[in-house]
Amino acid sequence: MSNESLANLLKEERRFAPPAELAAGANVTEAAYAQASEDRLGFWAEQARRLSWAVEPTETLDWSNPPFAKWFADGKLNVAYNCVDRHVEAGHGERVAIHFEGEPGDGRSITYAELKDEVSKAANALLELGVRKGDRVAVYLPMIPEAVVAMLACARIGATHSVVFGGFSADAVASRIQDADAKLVITADGGYRRGKPSALKPAIDEALAKCPEVEHVLVVRRTGQETSFTEGRDVWWHEITERQSSEHTPEALDAEHPLFILYTSGTTGKPKGILHTSGGYLTQASYTHHAVFDLKPETDVYWCTADIGWVTGHSYIVYGPLSNGATQVIYEGTPDTPHQGRFWEVVQKYGVTILYTAPTAIRTFMKWGDDIPAKFDLSSLRVLGSVGEPINPEAWVWYREHIGAGRAPIVDTWWQTETGAMMISPLPGVTETKPGSAQRPLPGIAATVVDDNGVEVPNGSGGYLVLTEPWPSMLRTIWGDDQRYLDTYWSRFGHGYDESDPAWRYFAGDGAKKDEDGDIWLLGRVDDVMLVSGHNISTTEVESALVGHPAVAESAVVGATDATTGQAIVAFVILRGNATDSEELVAELRNHVGKTLGPIAKPKQIKVVSELPKTRSGKIMRRLLRDIAEGREVGDTTTLADSSVMNVIQSQLPGGS
Numbered sequence: 001m002s003n004e005s006l007a008n009l010l011k012e013e014r015r016f017a018p019p020a021e022l023a024a025g026a027n028v029t030e031a032a033y034a035q036a037s038e039d040r041l042g043f044w045a046e047q048a049r050r051l052s053w054a055v056e057p058t059e060t061l062d063w064s065n066p067p068f069a070k071w072f073a074d075g076k077l078n079v080a081y082n083c084v085d086r087h088v089e090a091g092h093g094e095r096v097a098i099h100f101e102g103e104p105g106d107g108r109s110i111t112y113a114e115l116k117d118e119v120s121k122a123a124n125a126l127l128e129l130g131v132r133k134g135d136r137v138a139v140y141l142p143m144i145p146e147a148v149v150a151m152l153a154c155a156r157i158g159a160t161h162s163v164v165f166g167g168f169s170a171d172a173v174a175s176r177i178q179d180a181d182a183k184l185v186i187t188a189d190g191g192y193r194r195g196k197p198s199a200l201k202p203a204i205d206e207a208l209a210k211c212p213e214v215e216h217v218l219v220v221r222r223t224g225q226e227t228s229f230t231e232g233r234d235v236w237w238h239e240i241t242e243r244q245s246s247e248h249t250p251e252a253l254d255a256e257h258p259l260f261i262l263y264t265s266g267t268t269g270k271p272k273g274i275l276h277t278s279g280g281y282l283t284q285a286s287y288t289h290h291a292v293f294d295l296k297p298e299t300d301v302y303w304c305t306a307d308i309g310w311v312t313g314h315s316y317i318v319y320g321p322l323s324n325g326a327t328q329v330i331y332e333g334t335p336d337t338p339h340q341g342r343f344w345e346v347v348q349k350y351g352v353t354i355l356y357t358a359p360t361a362i363r364t365f366m367k368w369g370d371d372i373p374a375k376f377d378l379s380s381l382r383v384l385g386s387v388g389e390p391i392n393p394e395a396w397v398w399y400r401e402h403i404g405a406g407r408a409p410i411v412d413t414w415w416q417t418e419t420g421a422m423m424i425s426p427l428p429g430v431t432e433t434k435p436g437s438a439q440r441p442l443p444g445i446a447a448t449v450v451d452d453n454g455v456e457v458p459n460g461s462g463g464y465l466v467l468t469e470p471w472p473s474m475l476r477t478i479w480g481d482d483q484r485y486l487d488t489y490w491s492r493f494g495h496g497y498d499e500s501d502p503a504w505r506y507f508a509g510d511g512a513k514k515d516e517d518g519d520i521w522l523l524g525r526v527d528d529v530m531l532v533s534g535h536n537i538s539t540t541e542v543e544s545a546l547v548g549h550p551a552v553a554e555s556a557v558v559g560a561t562d563a564t565t566g567q568a569i570v571a572f573v574i575l576r577g578n579a580t581d582s583e584e585l586v587a588e589l590r591n592h593v594g595k596t597l598g599p600i601a602k603p604k605q606i607k608v609v610s611e612l613p614k615t616r617s618g619k620i621m622r623r624l625l626r627d628i629a630e631g632r633e634v635g636d637t638t639t640l641a642d643s644s645v646m647n648v649i650q651s652q653l654p655g656g657s
């Protein structure tokens, strides 16, 4: 990273100490860092004991064939038992596991005892349909409780689930079903989005024309809309589950038994099926949820707004919270249906104490205005989380002030589908937080920043984020493609690059810097870093500078090929409600970036638009904007949350129709 842009982030001097009361009663204190650094494996062995094992592991890490790890390999457990039955057995059967809030305003609360019955019936239904341990099951559902039940039912019988986000096209679903070789699909007639039923089943019907191996489709009735049914293949979820016994004995599975495959889109190439296994994954998902959110299962009401089709939904709606016996909210729909205060209404209704959401959502709430959250009682909130992208300081401070009443600590959690669980994050009762920084590797996690040659950079410098020790919830491989696993993550630095280097280094693909205290600041995907007249400039920093101007609500920055400077910075901005597009404003924004980051970072062009192309997890697809900036036809849009957005953007640009 160039030094001029680094200097900018170093200017962020605001600091926020943890609230004294939270610190005094925190689940995890400063001592955990020292304990874990003295004996990292002993630390994880202790965290594994937070779970119930059918056979306790005696071995912690087997790293004899790096970078293929085995954690707790001689232990046996059942993940669903850990998430459901053991809480009932401990006398918490009457505790609510899920408060479901449907978009149309319907809902139901499900206790742990009820969840146990539902998961057992679904497990029995899967068995009746011929699904066996080791088979793959694709899940294509809206955000309804059945999504959680379906995943846990798979885990219970040892089937490996592959959840595909409900917004993906038939083609995207088909390629994922084929790659995982799934034998059964669980879907629904539809779900509610933006005030109306939106069909899901037609995409499955279309996809399955190309997937002859799929034997059955289980269909949940959510909307009641007209749905085509293929005799012999399709089965209604309610019909088959109703007649099942609510007794099912969970099988003890090997710690390394495959729990799920989740496809990450990646910027290029075919999606990668990230494989996660059971014991290590659950250990870290469970521990981090307990530590980073300071979860008190008796009193907290937790809400993660992610979709189940994103890794955040897997680890922090299903496995982390349920393994900890949490009470949580699951919300089906969009944040502005039927009104822009819907999230805050939900917080008030259920007394949510811990909220976990994404920077893109926070910036949208900022754009809608401070007066909207102000109408609701948000005083129950005590910890706020952020995930998915670097959070710009502007949004961080707004989140703290307007949602957290200037009191609730923010935990900015860095992790990936591949890491399975959180890796770098403040701890709410320990860390003095800095707006925009994920700060410090969690206890038991080793991460640093290296330069092009893989050498650790000194404090105050930038480079690439690497993970320097294996961790329990790490991906085990890319499904069916060990070589791609090695090439993508382990060949850029360390032993996989240079055999004389004894150390294995996981390359995360993110740019990062260390500040003077050694705290880590994430700078976005390395593929997105721009090279302008020989200077590396991170898209994140230019975007953050633009959003720092009062007229700008959101921005996305790309480097477009330029004959003179190599790459030129092109910015797409969404204005706030009270600002209008004009030449003066564009000039002012360019100057504002110049003043904040230095003249080299001034965008060559600024284009005002009303939408930005995003994945469902809120990540901007810069690749598509680069296509526009370089005048090419727009590439593959199948992983966009809303595929019509690219047409909208193009029609708003000069020469657009």
Ligand code: 6R9
Pocket: 264, 310, 311, 312, 386, 387, 388, 389, 390, 391, 412, 413, 414, 415, 416, 417, 418, 438, 508, 509, 510, 522, 523, 524, 525, 617
């Ligand atoms: C959990 C998740 C992973 C990529 C990751 C990074 C970005 C996620 C972040 C963050 C800065 C954070 N990312 N959290 N960047 N600060 N707190 O998002 O998984 O969808 O696989 O994306 O997201 O670029 O490499 P996934």
